[in-house]
Amino acid sequence: MKKQYNTLLMIGSMTSLLLLAVQVEGKVRVVASIPDLASIAAYIGTERIDAATIARGSDDPHTVELLPSHMLKVARSDIYLKVGLGLDQWADGIIDGSRNGRLVVVDCSQGIETLEKSAGRVSAEMGDVHPFGNPHYWLDPSRGAQVAATIASALAKVDPPGGEHYFIRLAAFQEETDRRKVEWQRQLLSTPSLQLLTYHQSWVYLAAAFNLEIVGVVEPYPGIPPTASHLEKLIDLVTTNKVGLLLQEPFYPADAGRFLARRAGMRILIASPSCGGISPDDYFDHIDQIVGGIAGDVR
Amino acid sequence: MGNHFSWKRIGLFVLACLSSVSSSFGGVTNPNISVLGTTVVELSEAADDTDSGRPRLRFDEAEFVFDDYLNPFAKGVFIAALSEEGAELEEAYFEIVRGLPAGLGLRAGKYRLDFGRLNSVHPHFYNFPDRPRVLEALLPGEESMNDVGVTLSHLFAAPGGIASTLSLTVVSGSTFRSEDAASEESRLGWTGRWRNFIPIGHRSAVEVGMSAGEGVSDPVGKLRTRLFGLDLKAKLWTSTNSNLTLLGEWIDRRQDRVEIGVSVEESSGGYAAIEYAWTRRTYTGLKAERLESDDDAIPREARLGFYGGSAILEESTVLRAMIERVVLQGSSAYNRYLLQAVFSMGPHKPHQF
Numbered sequence: 001m002k003k004q005y006n007t008l009l010m011i012g013s014m015t016s017l018l019l020l021a022v023q024v025e026g027k028v029r030v031v032a033s034i035p036d037l038a039s040i041a042a043y044i045g046t047e048r049i050d051a052a053t054i055a056r057g058s059d060d061p062h063t064v065e066l067l068p069s070h071m072l073k074v075a076r077s078d079i080y081l082k083v084g085l086g087l088d089q090w091a092d093g094i095i096d097g098s099r100n101g102r103l104v105v106v107d108c109s110q111g112i113e114t115l116e117k118s119a120g121r122v123s124a125e126m127g128d129v130h131p132f133g134n135p136h137y138w139l140d141p142s143r144g145a146q147v148a149a150t151i152a153s154a155l156a157k158v159d160p161p162g163g164e165h166y167f168i169r170l171a172a173f174q175e176e177t178d179r180r181k182v183e184w185q186r187q188l189l190s191t192p193s194l195q196l197l198t199y200h201q202s203w204v205y206l207a208a209a210f211n212l213e214i215v216g217v218v219e220p221y222p223g224i225p226p227t228a229s230h231l232e233k234l235i236d237l238v239t240t241n242k243v244g245l246l247l248q249e250p251f252y253p254a255d256a257g258r259f260l261a262r263r264a265g266m267r268i269l270i271a272s273p274s275c276g277g278i279s280p281d282d283y284f285d286h287i288d289q290i291v292g293g294i295a296g297d298v299r
Numbered sequence: 300m301g302n303h304f305s306w307k308r309i310g311l312f313v314l315a316c317l318s319s320v321s322s323s324f325g326g327v328t329n330p331n332i333s334v335l336g337t338t339v340v341e342l343s344e345a346a347d348d349t350d351s352g353r354p355r356l357r358f359d360e361a362e363f364v365f366d367d368y369l370n371p372f373a374k375g376v377f378i379a380a381l382s383e384e385g386a387e388l389e390e391a392y393f394e395i396v397r398g399l400p401a402g403l404g405l406r407a408g409k410y411r412l413d414f415g416r417l418n419s420v421h422p423h424f425y426n427f428p429d430r431p432r433v434l435e436a437l438l439p440g441e442e443s444m445n446d447v448g449v450t451l452s453h454l455f456a457a458p459g460g461i462a463s464t465l466s467l468t469v470v471s472g473s474t475f476r477s478e479d480a481a482s483e484e485s486r487l488g489w490t491g492r493w494r495n496f497i498p499i500g501h502r503s504a505v506e507v508g509m510s511a512g513e514g515v516s517d518p519v520g521k522l523r524t525r526l527f528g529l530d531l532k533a534k535l536w537t538s539t540n541s542n543l544t545l546l547g548e549w550i551d552r553r554q555d556r557v558e559i560g561v562s563v564e565e566s567s568g569g570y571a572a573i574e575y576a577w578t579r580r581t582y583t584g585l586k587a588e589r590l591e592s593d594d595d596a597i598p599r600e601a602r603l604g605f606y607g608g609s610a611i612l613e614e615s616t617v618l619r620a621m622i623e624r625v626v627l628q629g630s631s632a633y634n635r636y637l638l639q640a641v642f643s644m645g646p647h648k649p650h651q652f
Contacts, residue, residue: 063579075454
């Protein structure tokens with residue numbers, strides 16, 4: 001009898017400790033597909049949330065392995081932030097694998113005015129085209145502010161007592177976006193040419209936000225590595241237009257870039273489309289670094 | 300071949316899938332549809348092979364995959380294969396992915412059973428161009444352990460950051476039934492698997508699994524087959540796009556047989572592969588296999604193969620090749636040469652890089 005009583009007491013104590021731990025922590029747990037969404041969420045949520053990411057800054061956000069550790073992370077979460085527009089289709093496998101029935105899945109592309117939206121039939125003949133538009137929208141700070149609004153609304157729904165806090169932080173985010181954008185535009189004004197070459201079509205929103213002109217893309221079709229003839233065409237293009245910079249993601253092969261650098265005298269700026277990894281962890285600091293790199297390198 | 304269906308039946312099945320979605324739920328998109336084709340060139344120098352020394356070109360199969368959500372809580376999958384030998388419904392199941400208590404997952408229907416590392420995976424996902432001989436010889440079933448069943452699974456956190464998954468399947472038992480069984484009847488069987496995923500840093504990991512299963516191979520003679528398996532996979536990233544993978548599986552099979560009374564026939568074997576992905580889409584590897592058995596129909600053998608593969612431009616078309624040395628007990632050793640091309644349309648790809 002005494003043994004049974006001790007066992008019950010032990011189970012009771014452990015349950016109380018567990019409940020206490022949950023209460024003490026009391027944070028909204030957010031997992032995002034990419035670090036940029038997690039960084040924006042952390043800005044909005046501050047100490048009320050715990051934000052984590054699946055892909056890191058140095059990872060290719062198009063291809064992420066479905067690891068059980070990711071599923072476990074999502075199993076313990078309240079909100080999942082998806083990029084949407086077909087970029088992070090892998091996230092569905094992680095979300096389903098987590099078996100988390102109370103998870104709120106937020107598609108951060110909602111309400112975003114997309115670029116390169118396909119008008120007609122989409123086929124693999126066009127490469128890895130995203131029919132609903134280019135999904136790298138977070139690289140435009142104004143669209144980043146829209147994402148912040150979506151995240152603030154989601155957080156307020158999941159954590160109503162924090163609603164006011166989230167919207168105050170959203171206003172701060174929008175203010176910082178406006179302030180930083182003016183600085184970034186001023187920084188780019190002093191550069192004589194705003195033309196550049198990119199490896200993949202990751203940078204169209206960044207280019208649109210800062211009036212940069214992407215004169216060519218190393219991939220002949222999205223997701224397809226360059227051929228020798230395509231590289232020859234690019235050499236003619238950059239020579240004619242006096243393009244001085246190639247903006248390339250760290251996870252794509254470096255050989256084509258090195259070839260262009262050697263033959264056309266281009267500078268290569270290796271920049272990740274996401275924060276973290278080789279970039280700063282903060283969303284604004286990441287864009288700051290890219291703009292700084294372009295301003296310093298575009299001639 | 301397991302369950303065969305006529306071409307007409309498969310056609311009707313495909314039409315039924317499509318029409319039920321498009322007509323009864325106006326405005327909802329069709330399920331994801333993918334088609335994969337596999338072409339193989341094989342040259343074997345085996346003395347008992349009638350085509351020894353001559354290359355054979357064959358079309359293995361075309362696989363049709365339909366999958367999508369059935370509702371907010373469940374997904375459905377249909378996989379049919381067409382080959383020169385006929386048409387076969389490989390898998391048809393639904394899976395409740397959320398909403399069950401305690402984070403449980405439930406799958407029911409006909410599918411490849413969760414036993415060992417590779418059984419539940421379609422061969423076009425393997426990095427080597429054919430199924431390891433050990434799996435072919437020791438696991439019951441024609442192309443895989445594939446049966447009608449119900450699986451309950453649970454993912455949980457084990458100490459040390461380990462993601463642990465337990466799954467238990469009750470099957471109709473047809474996959475365990477021996478071809479020589481005196482009756483077409485099946486008796487219920489089961490399989491279970493426990494896998495532990497141990498992350499090492501952000502992307503590298505080691506995964507260790509243990510599987511077991513039991514079923515009736517001959518209901519009349521009340522003969523049973525018991526299976527036990529251990530498996531390991533370690534994937535260690537050496538740069539953004541390069542990684543070293545170690546993969547291995549060991550299987551022990553104990554099968555009742557009738558001699559004077561009932562005795563137990565023991566068979567065991569395993570394969571181990573070491574592989575290096577040089578780039579995101581190109582890899583080479585070395586695979587060794589060893590198989591031992593009391594069963595006269597399964598000769599003792601050892602294999603050593605060098606293999607490699609590459610995706611052409613992107614993931615929709617993959618080329619794989621293997622040179623394999625086969626050493627059979629009581630027979631002279633010979634070489635096998637395999638070249639495989641897998642191409643696909645739709646979201647289901649030959650390989651996930």
